[in-house]
Each structure stands twice: as C-alpha cells, then as structure tokens.
Amino acid sequence: MASYYEATARERLAGLLDPDSFVEVLPPTARLVSPHLQALDLPTAFDDGVIIGGATLDGLAVQVAAQEGGFMGGAVGEVQGAKIVGMLARARARDAAGVVLLLETGGVRLQEANAGLIAVSEIIRAICATRAAGIPVVAAIGGQYGCFGGMGIAAGCCSAIVMSEEGRLGLSGPEVIETAHGVDEFDSRDRALVWRTVGGKHRYLMGDCDVLVDDRIDAFRAALAHSLRAAGGLDLAAVEREHAMLTARLDAYGQCGDGEDIWRAMGFDAPQDVPMLATAALVAARQSRRAA
Amino acid sequence: MDWRSVASQLFPAGHDIAARGDLIAGTGRCGDVDFAVIGSTNHAEAGVEIALAMAALVLATVRGHPGRPLLFLVDTSGQRLRHRDELLGINRYMAHLAKCVEVARQRGHRVLALVYDQALSGGFLASGMMADLCAALPDAEIRVMGLPAMARVTRLPEERLRALAEGSPVFAPGAVNYVRMGAIDALWEGDLATHLAAALAAAADRDTRRDAGHARGGRLLAAPVAARVVAE
Numbered sequence: 159m160a161s162y163y164e165a166t167a168r169e170r171l172a173g174l175l176d177p178d179s180f181v182e183v184l185p186p187t188a189r190l191v192s193p194h195l196q197a198l199d200l201p202t203a204f205d206d207g208v209i210i211g212g213a214t215l216d217g218l219a220v221q222v223a224a225q226e227g228g229f230m231g232g233a234v235g236e237v238q239g240a241k242i243v244g245m246l247a248r249a250r251a252r253d254a255a256g257v258v259l260l261l262e263t264g265g266v267r268l269q270e271a272n273a274g275l276i277a278v279s280e281i282i283r284a285i286c287a288t289r290a291a292g293i294p295v296v297a298a299i300g301g302q303y304g305c306f307g308g309m310g311i312a313a314g315c316c317s318a319i320v321m322s323e324e325g326r327l328g329l330s331g332p333e334v335i336e337t338a339h340g341v342d343e344f345d346s347r348d349r350a351l352v353w354r355t356v357g358g359k360h361r362y363l364m365g366d367c368d369v370l371v372d373d374r375i376d377a378f379r380a381a382l383a384h385s386l387r388a389a390g391g392l393d394l395a396a397v398e399r400e401h402a403m404l405t406a407r408l409d410a411y412g413q414c415g416d417g418e419d420i421w422r423a424m425g426f427d428a429p430q431d432v433p434m435l436a437t438a439a440l441v442a443a444r445q446s447r448r449a450a
Numbered sequence: 451m452d453w454r455s456v457a458s459q460l461f462p463a464g465h466d467i468a469a470r471g472d473l474i475a476g477t478g479r480c481g482d483v484d485f486a487v488i489g490s491t492n493h494a495e496a497g498v499e500i501a502l503a504m505a506a507l508v509l510a511t512v513r514g515h516p517g518r519p520l521l522f523l524v525d526t527s528g529q530r531l532r533h534r535d536e537l538l539g540i541n542r543y544m545a546h547l548a549k550c551v552e553v554a555r556q557r558g559h560r561v562l563a564l565v566y567d568q569a570l571s572g573g574f575l576a577s578g579m580m581a582d583l584c585a586a587l588p589d590a591e592i593r594v595m596g597l598p599a600m601a602r603v604t605r606l607p608e609e610r611l612r613a614l615a616e617g618s619p620v621f622a623p624g625a626v627n628y629v630r631m632g633a634i635d636a637l638w639e640g641d642l643a644t645h646l647a648a649a650l651a652a653a654a655d656r657d658t659r660r661d662a663g664h665a666r667g668g669r670l671l672a673a674p675v676a677a678r679v680v681a682e
Contacts, residue, residue: 183682190675194620210679240660240672244679251680266571266594268604271621273669275571275594276633276659279579280672283657286552308575314545315552329541329572330531337599338531355537366542394512394557397550401509404502404546411538412498420537 159374162300163324167209167224170260173375174298174382175222180213183248184241192235194270203229206237210245215258216383221249224260227303233267234309239277246284250291256386257288257295259316264331265307278308285315286392294318294389298378299325299367304356306331314366317389320381321358321367323437328356350433354417359432359440363424365403372437451587453491453523456566459642460521461485473503474523480646485562486511488577489523496573497530501543504577508550512557519650520554522563522577524584528595529572544576551580560653562646564638565590565625579633582653585645586625588637593623619668632663 160173171180184190186204195202207229212221223242225232234242242259249257266274285295294317299305304326305313313319313327321327330338332346332355345351354360362370369385371377390396414420421429425447435443453474457467460478467476467487472494478485488507494500511518529540555561563578565586571594578584586592594600597615601608611621619627628634635652638645660676663669 183679184675193671197618198614236669236671237675240675241679243660243672244676247676247680248682264603268594268600269606271594271600272592272627272631272633273620273672275575276579276628276631276663276669277672279575279633280657280660282548282575283552283580286549287657290552290556308572310541311544311548311572311575314542315549327541328536328539329529329544330536331603332536333602334595334599335531335533335536337602344533344536355533360537361539364539364542366539392549392552392556394509394553397505397546397553398509400546400549401502401505404498404505404543407538408498408502414537415534417537 159376161373162322162375162378163302163373165375166228167226167260167262170375171209171222171224174379175213175215176217180211182209182211183245184210190237192237192270194235194273198269200269206235206241207232208238208241210241215379215386218255218383218386220256220258220386221245221254222258222260225262227262227301230267231303232263233265234263234274234277234281235267235270236273236277239274239281243280243284246288249293250288254293256293256389258382259295259297261297261299261305261309261313262301262303263305263307263309264303265309275308278312282308282312282315285312289317289392292391294386296320296382296385296389298382299327300373300378304328318368318385319366320369320371320378320385321361322371322373323358324373325358326352326356327361327366353433360417362440363421363444364407370437370441451566451589453489453525453566456523456642457487460646462643473500475507480643483650484518485521486515486518487521487523489525491525493525493527493568494573495530496526496528497532497535498538498540498543501547501576505547505550508554512554512559517558519560519562522581524563524565524569524574524578525567526570526573527568528570544572547576548580555582555655560650562649562653565592565634571595582655583635583649584633585636585638585649586628586634588625588639590625591623592625592628592634627668630666630668632659632661632666632669
C-alpha cells in the first residue's frame, strides 16, 4: 500500500479523498506566487506550497489543505497562509462537515519573516474560530518534514491529530534548539533521540496525537474519517479537561530527561523496546495501561 | 519599560498586579472597568510552566469573573528552546493557552494585549497574537527569531539577513512594521489609560488583521487571497 511519508501532497489528497470529489481552489494555473520570495530571487511555486479545495472524504463534505514539504519544507508565507485561512472561512461559510489539514511544515517561512509569523497566527485563530462554529478540524502528520514552529501550535488547536510513527510534532525543531544551546542540549543528528522526543509514538503515548496509524495512505484515510465523526467541540469543559491533563503531565513527567524515562514512568518495563514495537502493539499497550 | 510603570499608567484607579517569577498577574481598574491582567516580564522564555500558568489565569477569570476583559502584557523572548520542553509537548501547552483565550472570547470576554517590551514568535503566538486587539509601546521589539538561528534554518548568510532587516518591513523587527502589516492595531503613546479604554470599545471579536494590513499597505495579498478563496 502507498506510503504517506513518501507521497507528495497531491498524491496524499488523491489517496485520501473520495475519487473525483476534489475541486481545487486557486490551483497552480492561478499562478499565485509569493512576492517576498521573488524579491529575494528565490524559487517560487504556483500554488505557494499548499493545495486547498473542497471534496468528500468517506462521504463527508470537507474542506482541505495539504502542505507540500518539497517546497521550502512546507513553511508558511503570506500567500500560503491566506489560502489556508480562506479555506477555513470557506468551511464556515458553507457549513462543512469538517476540515482536514495535511500538515507538513517547519512553521513560519523565515524568508517572509514577519508576514509568515502573522500568517501562522491567522491560521491558529481561524482553526479556533472554525471549531467554535461547531466544525471539526482534524490534522494529519506523517511527512518527512514533520510539523514544527507555530504550526505545531496550530496542530494542537485542532479537534484531533492523526500521526504515523514517522511523523514528528513539536514547537522548536531540534536544529533550532541545537543552534541556541549546543549539541549537548539536543543533538539534532541523533535520529533516535529526535524520535523519542517529537516522534509519533511518543506523541501518541503522551496523548498529543489521538490516533497512531501505520504509514499507509489508506490507514490515514480511515483514521481521518473516524476523527471527523468523533471530534469533540471547543468549549470550557474541553479546555478544563485539557488543563487537568496537562497539569498532571507536568507533575508526573516534569523531571524526566528522556522519552524512555517517561515511558518507564508510564509503566513500560522495557522502555528501550518501545521504538521497536509495531503500531498495533503500541496502541494495545497504551490502551491496557489506560484501562489499568 | 518596567511593567510596574506600565501598570500604573494603564490603571490610574488602582491595581493589584504582582510578579511571581517571570509571570505577572492581577486585576487593574481603568475607568469603571476591571481588567484581568496576565503577562510576563524579564523577557520571559515561554516554557511549559508559564504557558500552563497563564492558561490557569484565563480559566480562573472565565469561571470567577464572567465577561471581565483580559489584558495580556507581553514581554517574551520567545518559546523556551529546550529539549525538556519539547519532550513534554510545549506545542500542546501553547495550543492549550491559545484555546483557553478562544473559549474566553466565545464566552464574551474581550481580549486585549499590549507588547510593552519584547515579543518573539512562539511566546507571542499563544498570548498577544490571540487577542481581539494587540497594541504596542513605541519602543517594543517584535520579531520572529534571532538572526543566527534564522540564518541556520534558511541557509542564507547572516550578513545577508542583517542587510535585509535594515530595509524591508517584512524582515525588520520593530513594532511599526507590525502596525503596517496589521498585526499591531496601534502604537500607544501618551496616556495609556485613555488608549486602553478606547481599545476596549473598539475591539472586534473576529480577526481583522489582514484587512488592516491591506488598508495600511503593509500586507497586500493576505486579505484579497483569503477573500477569493471564500468567494470561489
């Protein structure tokens, strides 16, 4: 079956959405490129690195955005941000059954600095406004660039996050932390350490990713359809539950120095084996620990 | 500027705002309106603890004082760049704070923010940039990331970035560029209490920043592109 990790944004949409249901808005023929990249003599893309439009997914009328990691690591500039914000407003205007965000991004496109930061903020606000209007917003993270920077905050504002083991989700990327505080703080080349810190399995065990799936587009499709139907609202009760969970997390794991320490504290007797567990085995292990 | 000086100018009718570490919190009275004040000082590095503490203050206001306006006083050097914060899921803690602000807004709380010193990226996204209206003092510094880290991530030479920051509003730090781009409503000079009262009356409960950026000529594509997407 097709790998989500290896696929381009367009290939992911083709595999996730119902056949022939996708109608792209502002497709590459619109030739809407970033003026800020042009000013720097940097390459541009005719879709500015994001594909948006309307479709059905498992029969649900959704609006979607898919970031293309192959263009500037999926980073958000003014045009890309406006496309995503517009798509979220479109979902509200049409009372969509949901919004699907295929996130693959380093966050703010630093080549557009201030314009990128404001765009990311507008996406965060628009996700919250869409959820407040009763429309679920679900995110998928499983591409090679992960989901970082302000878009990591945006992901955390969604109704649900679906990840694969290969996915990574965080705020500051390992390279940024290494630049700030040195290789002893975070060795960005230590792949195992990176995955123990921001990888899909750790995020799932922490409760920051709602569904962990194998790296297959059909597995993402099933999980996104389920998440759209099961999504909870954004209200006071929901944020109070989250507050209690995040408070307990800090109490329980605030002194841990490594993912393995946290997994041991969660009750994994052999935490060093967690990275080797198959997805289904990890999901079962977490569910049995929750039941206990 | 020192937060105490800012607080006394904002709230001539009195306040009980106090600092606890890098966190500042309390209640201030401006005219006949009480504000719940939440902020940080010492160019706080916004880690998981301060995000959670701010979220707790938002929730306590929603529970204890329905409808009371919130004011964020922003001074942050950005999110804390530590392995431990990433391990604990700092993006989730920041998102939680952002969602608490959103829930407050939906329940009728007006949300204002004032950047009185520094505002950098992650720490700013979940607080001041979630406000209905965000203002800044004229000397405030607002930017995305330090130039050395930016140089490494973009693989553009640091000297080139430094040169760009000299000339371009998109690159240059400084509150005035954010005003032009619509993310900062205005620079507050003179009587801060008057500005605060006017801002409370003017704040809209929807995101108006791209329209402001367009009207002011600092961000010309965001508003029309988003509008085109909705219309198609």
